[in-house]
Amino acid sequence: MIEFFRRLFESADFMPHGHCYLWQSDILFLTVLGDGLTGLAYFTLPFMLFYIVRKREDLAHRNMFLLFGTFIMACGATHFVDIWTIWFPTYRLASVVTVVTGLVSAATAIAMFRALPQILTLASNSRLENANQQLLDEIGKKEAAQGALRKINDELEQRVQQRTAQLIRANRELEKEIEHRKKVEKANLVKNAELIRINGDLDNFVYCASHDLKSPLVNAEGLIMALREELPNQNPQVSEIINRLENSITRMHHTVLDLTEVSALQKGTEKSDFKVLSFNDVLEEVKINLAGEIAASGAEIAADFTAADKVKFTHKNLYSVIYNLVSNAIKYRAKDRGPRVQLTTQEHGNYIMLTVADNGIGIDLIKHEKKIFSLFKRLHEHTAGSGVGLFIVKRILENNQGRVEVESKVGEGTVFKVFFPKQ
Amino acid sequence: MAYTTTMKKLRSILLVDDNDTSNFLNERLLKRMAVTDEIKVLSNGKSAFEFLEKLNRAGRSSIETKPELILLDINMPVVDGFEFLELYNQLDEQFRSDILVAILSTSNHPQDTSRASDFNAYYIIKPLTIEKVEALLSMHYAGAE
Structure with a gap:
């Protein structure tokens, strides 16, 4: 082996290749020409390949290009060696060049084989252009879509701005409204205070008026009594005049007392005045105080308080309610029958309902419903009422978050329903 | 007609009222x-107080008789009933000890009646009647005798 490489450039043992061509000049010429041209071409092609590799940094399979370059150059070398061996038979060197070329060729073939699948997938230029076009189309579409989106976005923004402006306007209006309400409220407070003051003045007035009216009335009554005592054996005319005078004054006195009672209603009641009261006990008290009227009219008073026998209320007011309703039932009795008064109670939602029913003359409610609860309004001339009772009943209930209702039929009787809040 | 009463006679009675007719009727009744x-009879709290103050100062030497009962109206000009009571309460306790004060008013307003009880005064609602006077005196002297 060492021997082989030592004698690599020796040619003494062999005949030049020209002998094979019998040194015929035409064959020699064509062979040298063909090998020379091929070798030259094979030496220029690799440089172009290397140049491409150097310039195109993005090139895929650079190594393949380099291998091909080397492989082609090696092939070129074999052709030049062929020309050399026509005259100088260094066949050892020629074989080494051929082996090297073979090795490079085999390596290139193997590398090519291995790169084959990848190379097959390599996109061609037209395909790339196609793809590019598609991409451009896509981009165009996307840009169009984006444009549309932007438009929608702008519209949205505009709408948001409009809405915001509307909201701000509405808000400002609301603020104005609130301001206005506050002013109204303030004015109301002032008015309310004024009303409370006026109401107080009115109460005071009624109190003073009734008080100042009372003194002369009491005096007049006293004077009439004195007159009776001083006038000996009165004649009937004088006696009648004195009687009428006394009646007028008594009636006036009652009116003033009623007025006082009404004005006392306006005063608030203390919480501590509220007690759990038995309907029956209060009715018994009323019966004692109306004993004269009950006896005189022969009234029957029946009561059934089993459904609700107690109520939380002030004694004074419950007494006043029952007293006024029972005394009215007797006062407004029918001429042809004895008065019957029926009192019952029952639970009614948040209320305890007291019903006072009579068989009296009845009330034409269509005409008079409003009137019967007004102050100093009487529907009947012949009775002794002063027109305060129902007003007091209604006011007591209203002052205590209750109410009173009336049902009636002329000639048959009247039913009053009084609603006391349970609380 | 003469009224007989088992009660002892009072030294003197003072009527304090601005209303002439009230005074006329009450005086007539008491007589x-x-x-x-x-x-x-005096027509307001001021003259009544001055009268009593003078009596208090004069003591036994006074020519006027010290009243044993004062019937006092509330609503009066110058010095009203309650103002009179405030002044009256400043007089010697000794002097006041044998005087009975009763308010005589048409008002039955709780404001007035409760104020009267603050002064420890009796309270009579007008008109004054024989029964009321008798009730007052028997109530007052029942404890005393």
């Missing part, structure tokens, strides 16, 4: 009841 021989 007819014969509960006293002397009735003094």
Whole structure:
């Protein structure tokens, strides 16, 4: 082996290749020409390949290009060696060049084989252009879509701005409204205070008026009594005049007392005045105080308080309610029958309902419903009422978050329903 | 008609009222009841207080008789009933000890009646009647005798 490489450039043992061509000049010429041209071409092609590799940094399979370059150059070398061996038979060197070329060729073939699948997938230029076009189309579409989106976005923004402006306007209006309400409220407070003051003045007035009216009335009554005592054996005319005078004054006195009672209603009641009261006990008290009227009219008073026998209320007011309703039932009795008064109670939602029913003359409610609860309004001339009772009943209930209702039929009787809040 | 009463006669009675007719009627009633021989009438709290103050200062040397009962109206000009009571309460306790004060008013307003009880005064609602006077005196002297 060492021997082989030592004698690599020796040619003494062999005949030049020209002998094979019998040194015929035409064959020699064509062979040298063909090998020379091929070798030259094979030496220029690799440089172009290397140049491409150097310039195109993005090139895929650079190594393949380099291998091909080397492989082609090696092939070129074999052709030049062929020309050399026509005259100088260094066949050892020629074989080494051929082996090297073979090795490079085999390596290139193997590398090519291995790169084959990848190379097959390599996109061609037209395909790339196609793809590019598609991409451009896509981009165009996307840009169009984006444009549309932007438009929608702008519209949205505009709408948001409009809405915001509307909201701000509405808000400002609301603020104005609130301001206005506050002013109204303030004015109301002032008015309310004024009303409370006026109401107080009115109460005071009624109190003073009734008080100042009372003194002369009491005096007049006293004077009439004195007159009776001083006038000996009165004649009937004088006696009648004195009687009428006394009646007028008594009636006036009652009116003033009623007025006082009404004005006392306006005063608030203390919480501590509220007690759990038995309907029956209060009715018994009323019966004692109306004993004269009950006896005189022969009234029957029946009561059934089993459904609700107690109520939380002030004694004074419950007494006043029952007293006024029972005394009215007797006062407004029918001429042809004895008065019957029926009192019952029952639970009614948040209320305890007291019903006072009579068989009296009845009330034409269509005409008079409003009137019967007004102050100093009487529907009947012949009775002794002063027109305060129902007003007091209604006011007591209203002052205590209750109410009173009336049902009636002329000639048959009247039913009053009084609603006391349970609380 | 003469009224006989088992009650002892009072030294003197003072009526304090600005209303002439009230005074006329009350004086007439008291005279007819014969509960006293002397009735003094004054028309407001100021003159009543001045009268009593003078009596207090004069002591026994006074020519006027010290009242044993004062019937006092509330609503009066110058010095009203309650103002009178405030002044009156400043007089010697000794002097006041044998005087009975009763308010006589048409008002039955709780404001007035409760104020009267603050002063420890009796309270009579007008009109004054024989029964009321008798009730007052028997109530007052029942404890005393």
